[in-house]
Amino acid sequence: MRNFNTGKENTWCPGCGNFGILATVKKAINSLTDGGIPLEDIVITCGIGCHGKIFDYLNISGIYGLHGRALATAEGIKLANPRLKVISFGGDGDSMGEGLEHTLFAAKRNIDLTLILHNNGNYGLTTGQASPLSKIGFKGLSTPQGNIERPFHPVNLLMEAGASFVARGYSAKMEHLQQLIIKGVQHKGFSFIEVLQPCVSYNNTYELYNAHCQILDTIPPDEETARALAKDEEHIYLGIFKQEERKEYCDLLMA
Amino acid sequence: MEKVYNIIVGGKAGEGVKKAAQVIAHIAMAAGKYVFQNDDYQSLIKGGHNFSLVSISDNPIYNSYFKVDIIISFDDRSIRTHRDKLLPGGLHFVNQDDAASKDEHMISLPLSSLMKKLYSNPANVSLAATGIFAALTGISQAELEAIVRKEYRNNTEENLRFAIAIYDLCITQKHEFALKLNYAKGAIGTFHSGNQLIALGALAQGLTHYFSYPMTPASSILHYLALKKESHKVYAVHAESELAAANMAIGAAFAGARTAVGSSGGGFALMQEAFSFAGMAEAPLLCFLSSRPGPATGVSTYTAQEDLFFALNQGHGIFPRIVASPDSFERAYSLSAELMELAWEYQSPAILLTEKHLSECSANIDLTSIALPKPFEQPSESEAVYKRYAITESGISPLKFPGKGNCSPDDVIKWCSHEHLETGVRTDEPDAMIAMKDKRLCKGQSLIEGTKKYQRVAFYGTEGPLVFAYGSTALELRELMKYYPLRLVVPIYLEPFPYDELAWYRGQEAIVVEHAAQPHFAEFLRQKLGIISRGNILRYDGRSWDTFELLNVIEELQDA
Ligand SMILES: Cc1ncc(C[n+]2csc(CCOP(=O)(O)OP(=O)(O)O)c2C)c(N)n1
Ligand code: SF4
Numbered sequence: 001m002r003n004f005n006t007g008k009e010n011t012w013c014p015g016c017g018n019f020g021i022l023a024t025v026k027k028a029i030n031s032l033t034d035g036g037i038p039l040e041d042i043v044i045t046c047g048i049g050c051h052g053k054i055f056d057y058l059n060i061s062g063i064y065g066l067h068g069r070a071l072a073t074a075e076g077i078k079l080a081n082p083r084l085k086v087i088s089f090g091g092d093g094d095s096m097g098e099g100l101e102h103t104l105f106a107a108k109r110n111i112d113l114t115l116i117l118h119n120n121g122n123y124g125l126t127t128g129q130a131s132p133l134s135k136i137g138f139k140g141l142s143t144p145q146g147n148i149e150r151p152f153h154p155v156n157l158l159m160e161a162g163a164s165f166v167a168r169g170y171s172a173k174m175e176h177l178q179q180l181i182i183k184g185v186q187h188k189g190f191s192f193i194e195v196l197q198p199c200v201s202y203n204n205t206y207e208l209y210n211a212h213c214q215i216l217d218t219i220p221p222d223e224e225t226a227r228a229l230a231k232d233e234e235h236i237y238l239g240i241f242k243q244e245e246r247k248e249y250c251d252l253l254m255a
Numbered sequence: 256m257e258k259v260y261n262i263i264v265g266g267k268a269g270e271g272v273k274k275a276a277q278v279i280a281h282i283a284m285a286a287g288k289y290v291f292q293n294d295d296y297q298s299l300i301k302g303g304h305n306f307s308l309v310s311i312s313d314n315p316i317y318n319s320y321f322k323v324d325i326i327i328s329f330d331d332r333s334i335r336t337h338r339d340k341l342l343p344g345g346l347h348f349v350n351q352d353d354a355a356s357k358d359e360h361m362i363s364l365p366l367s368s369l370m371k372k373l374y375s376n377p378a379n380v381s382l383a384a385t386g387i388f389a390a391l392t393g394i395s396q397a398e399l400e401a402i403v404r405k406e407y408r409n410n411t412e413e414n415l416r417f418a419i420a421i422y423d424l425c426i427t428q429k430h431e432f433a434l435k436l437n438y439a440k441g442a443i444g445t446f447h448s449g450n451q452l453i454a455l456g457a458l459a460q461g462l463t464h465y466f467s468y469p470m471t472p473a474s475s476i477l478h479y480l481a482l483k484k485e486s487h488k489v490y491a492v493h494a495e496s497e498l499a500a501a502n503m504a505i506g507a508a509f510a511g512a513r514t515a516v517g518s519s520g521g522g523f524a525l526m527q528e529a530f531s532f533a534g535m536a537e538a539p540l541l542c543f544l545s546s547r548p549g550p551a552t553g554v555s556t557y558t559a560q561e562d563l564f565f566a567l568n569q570g571h572g573i574f575p576r577i578v579a580s581p582d583s584f585e586r587a588y589s590l591s592a593e594l595m596e597l598a599w600e601y602q603s604p605a606i607l608l609t610e611k612h613l614s615e616c617s618a619n620i621d622l623t624s625i626a627l628p629k630p631f632e633q634p635s636e637s638e639a640v641y642k643r644y645a646i647t648e649s650g651i652s653p654l655k656f657p658g659k660g661n662c663s664p665d666d667v668i669k670w671c672s673h674e675h676l677e678t679g680v681r682t683d684e685p686d687a688m689i690a691m692k693d694k695r696l697c698k699g700q701s702l703i704e705g706t707k708k709y710q711r712v713a714f715y716g717t718e719g720p721l722v723f724a725y726g727s728t729a730l731e732l733r734e735l736m737k738y739y740p741l742r743l744v745v746p747i748y749l750e751p752f753p754y755d756e757l758a759w760y761r762g763q764e765a766i767v768v769e770h771a772a773q774p775h776f777a778e779f780l781r782q783k784l785g786i787i788s789r790g791n792i793l794r795y796d797g798r799s800w801d802t803f804e805l806l807n808v809i810e811e812l813q814d815a
Contacts, residue, residue: 038658038664040657040662041658048672053681055671060667061668062669062670064675065502066672072503076505076514080464080510083658101499102499105495105499254490
């Protein structure tokens with residue numbers, strides 16, 4: 001088992017959900033390489049935010065890109081060398097705000113990449129402003145009176161945009177998340193994995209998630225059911241909401 | 256002096272005006288002539304007024320003439336717009352079915368009615384221009400048939416009947432036209448627009464991925480490359496935005512692909528952050544910036560040189576970059592290739608700055624006579640562990656590509672938009688920051704040496720007033736130099752600036768010609784060389800110069 005350490009000092013807040021994601025990603029990559037994917041074929045990109053620091057904590061090739069643009073960068077990599085397995089890490093401000101266009105278009109194209117969305121419901125690195133996924137009423141530096149904008153439902157948004165693999169995990173349910181990441185990377189087409197990631201400093205959601213998260217036993221039979229399950233607030237469902245075979249962008253382009 | 260024959264073809268958008276002009280140019284080219292085509296069109300799809308100028312000569316032509324020997328007007332608006340441009344003894348052919356303003360000197364042809372008679376589904380009258388031109392220049396009917404078959408692929412039988420009917424009409428009318436063509440003579444070079452040459456230059460140097468979002472006048476690079484997918488193994492990707500295009504290009508370069516992006520000013524305004532990213536990550540990002548009048552949306556289908564300082568200052572922060580502007584069709588090809596090579600050798604962003612005039616004018620170019628750069632040598636690695644940003648004497652770190660031949664399984668290749676250590680891992684330590692900034696600046700010094708392999712300044716003419724220009728303005732000036740001597744100095748490389756080559760001109764007086772509302776290029780020359788402008792010739796109506804009009808302006812300045 002490789003530890004992928006770079007020696008870079010970790011500067012996430014103690015207790016941050018990102019630790020769980022980092023440890024899980026390491027395990028997932030280890031099982032992917034054990035399963036026969038050469039490590040040198042795995043490449044990462046990330047946006048800017050607390051999530052992006054994962055780049056420094058993984059001794060794996062890749063690009064530490066621009067805020068919001070990591071997925072576009074990842075698409076360029078994939079187009080230049082379709083053999084590479086590209087995993088992109090985004091924040092909810094990053095991939096659902098600044099760079100939403102790239103997220104939707106990568107899904108539309110069904111390009112064979114995996115986006116891991118660190119959903120902490122706020123802009124962590126810039127000290128807790130509301131994000132496109134913040135709940136109504138969220139109080140942050142830019143919304144001291146409470147967020148007045150309705151958040152996106154990322155799972156539903158991405159299903160509609162055309163992602164062929166859509167899943168949700170939780171940073172504290174590491175074994176489950178590990179399987180989602182493995183399946184997402186193995187899936188041929190665009191894989192979107194929303195990871196619920198508590199931010200202990202600005203949006204501590206551990207209690208909420210621990211009380212309400214529930215793992216789906218099976219993939220919902222159709223998108224309508226999937227959408228209803230994804231929006232359920234009583235139970236926060238984790239698992240794969242959609243997995244379908246659809247022609248992949250690079251294959252189509254290079255046919 | 257060899258005569259230059261000039262023709263205007265005018266009509267509505269969607270009528271095939273540009274195509275008609277192109278066919279005329281192709282016919283003249285096949286007869287061994289040099290041609291130059293300049294299209295004036297509006298940002299609309301149907302209607303309005305479009306016209307094209309075709310010039311034909313036994314010598315290379317660098318620019319258009321707005322006083323012409325032949326006018327072919329497909330509608331009344333064309334008659335009204337161009338009637339004053341006919342030279343004495345010239346011929347103005349009009350479509351008598353749409354010619355309210357015609358006079359007795361004009362030659363009437365029943366274009367629309369004939370078309371209605373001959374076609375089950377009337378198409379574009381502009382095909383008539385081929386028949387008219389063939390009749391005037393002594394092309395045989397058999398040759399005309401071959402031309403129509405080759406140039407107009409749909410409705411061939413109807414097209415042939417129509418073109419021949421027009422041809423016969425013109426033959427019986429017995430018009431006098433001095434230019435006679437030997438169609439079988441054989442063409443000099445191939446017919447290309449500036450944008451096609453930019454694309455071909457990059458392809459010659461290994462371009463495999465082009466990322467772009469449509470914006471006139473750069474769009475035709477995207478369109479042209481999209482057609483070259485099979486023949487040249489190149490992928491032209493229409494991205495969701497310019498931001499996407501530039502970030503994709505950086506990703507593709509990371510994986511070892513030679514890439515480029517292209518747009519006009521507005522699109523590059525959106526790419527600024529990615530341009531800086533390329534500077535920081537040391538990504539070879541080749542950019543084609545084709546200017547149109549600004550600011551903002553500006554005027555999309557006309558020419559301007561307003562983006563000089565914008566190109567020079569593209570992106571935020573301090574980092575080495577290359578900016579160069581082609582002064583001719585040949586240079587569009589060679590410079591695109593050079594910049595690709597320099598971008599990769601020095602792992603830096605490079606901008607080929609051009610403008611609508613060169614991007615979209617066409618001429619015959621002999622590509623085989625143009626020297627292309629030799630592939631540079633990759634610096635060899637010295638250290639056991641690969642470091643993406645290894646500090647070296649030249650400032651250039653060795654490049655490796657994930658999953659490619661030169662890469663071992665243990666190599667970790669990290670590109671970084673944040674300030675970083677040699678490994679590509681982020682840092683904010685003061686010493687490490689200085690070390691990496693100095694490395695990039697040192698690379699900038701090496702880059703200056705690197706550009707010296709190529710022609711950085713073009714000098715035309717040995718006597719007459721000293722004139723400075725850049726980009727396609729040099730073409731306009733070179734055409735008038737057939738009639739009036741100038742010492743024309745054209746910096747091709749604008750950054751790094753070729754101080755050494757231009758040292759002799761320091762502090763001299765010169766005329767400065769540019770397509771801008773304020774003398775930015777003159778200001779640039781003052782800053783770089785202390786050039787004292789004794790006259791700024793500015794044009795900012797989006798139009799290119801008529802050769803003789805520009806000549807008059809220069810003469811007046813000389814006499815003043
Ligand atoms: C173009 C640009 N705008 C703004 C910023 C500043 N910035 C850095 S991170 C960030 C938001 C981070 O939020 P998110 O993407 O949710 O990531 P998190 O920190 O929560 O992981 C912003 C606005 C930037 N780096 N670049
Ligand atoms: S601010 Fe939030 S997201 Fe960022 S490191 Fe701290 S806990 Fe994690």
